[in-house]
Structure formats: C-alpha cells, structure tokens
Amino acid sequence: MNKRSFLRHSALTGLGLTLGWDALANEFNSVSTRSAASLASDENFWKSIREKYLLKPDYINLENGYYNFIPQPTLERYIQHIRDINYQGSYYMRTVQWNNKKKMAAKLAAIAGCGDDELIVTRNTTESLDLVIAGQSWQPGDEAVMAIQDYGAMLDMFDQVAERYGVVLKKISIPNHPKSDEEIVSLYEQAITTKTKLLMVCHMINITGQILPIRKICDMAHARGVKVMVDGAHAFAHIQYKISELNCDYYGTSLHKWMSVPLGAGFLYVRKGEAPKLWPLMGDRTPKEDVYRLNHTGTHPCATDLAIADAIDFYNMIGADKKEARLRFLKDYWTSRVENNPNIILNTPLQSDRSCGIANVGIKGMSPGDLAKRLHEEHKVYTVPIDYANVHGCRITPNVYTTTEELDQFVKALHNLTN
DSSP states (O other): OOHHHHHHHHHHHTHHHHTOHHHHHHHHHTTTTSOHHHHHTOHHHHHHHHTTSOOOTTSEEOBTTTOOOOOHHHHHHHHHHHHHHHHHTHHHHHHTHHHHHHHHHHHHHHHHTSOGGGEEEESOHHHHHHHHHHHSOOOTTOEEEEETTSOHHHHHHHHHHHHHHOOEEEEEOOOSSOSOHHHHHHHHHHHOOTTEEEEEEESBOTTTOOBOOHHHHHHHHHHTTOEEEEEOTTTTTTSOOOHHHHTOSEEEEESSSTTOOOSSOEEEEEOTTOGGGSOOSSOOOSOTTSGGGGGOOOSOOTHHHHHHHHHHHHHHHHOHHHHHHHHHHHHHHHHTTTTTOTTEEEOSOOSTTTOSSOEEEEETTSOHHHHHHHHHHHHOEEOEEEEETTEEEEEEBOOTTOOHHHHHHHHHHHHHHTO
C-alpha cells in the first residue's frame, strides 16, 4: 500500500466516528428534493457517495453482484457490534440476542413489504430457499418446475430431493430476449401438471439480470394449485417492489449483495399459514405456526444481524428510488455505447421493466473465460464469465460508487477487443 492509499485508508477507517451518521444524513438530505431521474446522472453527487467506500485501486470492479462492498460508515458500526458482543459474551447471547434478531427482521419486513411474522433472518439466499425445497413433504412422483438459468445451489438441492424422494424435475429455459411477459408465463405454465407441487422462479436472473414477471407467474401457478418460491437474491435493495404485491408463497434473498450488509445475512419470507407445512432443517420446539421455527441454526456470528439496521439506514439515506435509478442509468450508459457494435452480444433485455443494473455481454468468437481474462489482464476491468444455460458472456454489475469514467474505460476495452 503506497502513502496515498495508506492515508486514505486511515481517513476512511475513522469516517464512521468522526463524520457521524447525523452529518452523513445531512449530506443525503441536501439532495432529498431532487427527483431520482435528475440525480441518476449527477456524477458529482455519486462521487461523494463513492468517497464512503474504500476501493482497491488495482482494477475497476464490475463484479458487485457476488458481494457488494460495505460502505465505510457501516463497516465501522459492524466492527463496534463485534466489540460490544465480545465485551458482553454469554450475557448478550442468553438475554437479547433473539430479540435483536427479531428487530432486524421487522426492519427488513418494513422494506420488503410483508408482515413481521412472515420473515426470518437467514445467512443467505441458498439457506433460505433450501429450507423451502428440503422442507416440503415430498412424495414419489411429485413434480417441481424451475429454469436452467436458476442458481446452481438451488438446482443442486432439487437434484438431491429428486434422488432422495423420487421427485420429478421439469426444467424450462428462459429466452434472453423474450417477446412478452406472456411468453415467459406460458413456458412455466406448459411445464405444470396435476402432480406439480412447487415452482421456483428468479425475480432477477443472476447470470443476465433479466427481471421476470413474478406476479403474473404466481397468479398463473396459483390458479393451477401450485406454490411459488421466488429467488430474490439480486432484486432486494436493487429494484423497488413489495412482496405482498408479488403474490408468492416463499421469497428468499441475500443481504450481502445489494443491501451491502456484511457477509452472513439473508432473509426468508414465508406467507402466513405456510410455515407449519415446512420441515425445518434443524429440530426446534417453537410452535409450528411460528415462522421462527425455521430459524434454528445454532450459535452464529450475530454481530452481522445487528449490522442489518446500519445497512438499512445507509440504504434509506440514499433512497430506494434514487439507488434504482442510478443503477439503471449505469447499465444504460455502457450498453448504449456498445449495442450497435455487430461483434458485441448483449444477453440481457435492455427495456426498463426487464432489467436494472445488471447486464451480460459477450464478444463473437471469444469464450466468456477469455473475455474476462483479457478484460482483467489487459484493461484492468474485473468481471465474471458466464458460459452455460444459453448465456455466453460476462456479467456486468456496477454499484452506486461506479463512475461513468470507469464505464468509459470498460466500453473502450470492449470495442478494442472486437478489432
């Protein structure tokens, strides 16, 4: 680390304490009257947000989809939570641990748009949705519907219940550029039979960023007597919605992605009345009607739970509408500068209702692995290659701190690599 980086690190380390959250809130309040649309392209404002992050200067990070960096003020509070819990030890764990976790769940429920008694804090999306998949009372011949573009960990769990219980898996493929919502709904509908018990669908497909018409899919499935489980790993704190308006039965997400909570937190929504029908992964004596019966994971690092409130504070300071508008602006900014290059392939629909901050790009005649390697080694741009499920390219996931100058460098790199 050079002297300049060291000094910046030292300054940011104390930011959460010296600046204070009141001062931070005032900074956000200075733009509170501006519309999300007008603020989305204001580089000066978003560069001020960027200053709240400690970013590695070695490369441009366009792989925020796996793990969004924690802003420094949130990180400082998280470290203090660790100190506080360590100071109290068993006293904290035996007295207020679970009450605090329920408080965090209530804060999440307020944003997610569901009841406090329908949501539990988990460790990530995989745990949330695997609780639902493994928790069904499966019988031989039962069927489950999903897409080949769904996340691998959940597909693996479905493979396991298929092998263990004789469940039949029906897998569809979502087109990268669907003609309409009805085309997508029809694909799921055609896979449903009288034996279908559960349908899994991504709110936002992780490898392309395509947003699916969840409400229409849920309404269709329910009309056929099928429960719906939604993978919301990339949707929560990215786009605005209310779970109550989606009409799904289960919804899982990770908080270390777009909410920027420290690693180790997610949530599971279970529609009221559905909890008694699920078997918990770990035994628990909580009444079956209580969703917290599903929340038994043993002793875990609960400082992460407390940091949820801090991450929510930061998210609310920015504003859900302003964050979504900025992320969509960044996607539109770079895609509009490459979409006319005949050698560049965009694997994501660009309409505002079909994608937000995430998009996937490929180059004709170049494997995704080679593209990611050359972007990183030759142009100092870090991405992740995707080469399966009819998607062949690199997933591009900017964050609120990403600048248009960085995207200009990325765009230039793409054009250069097509020559």
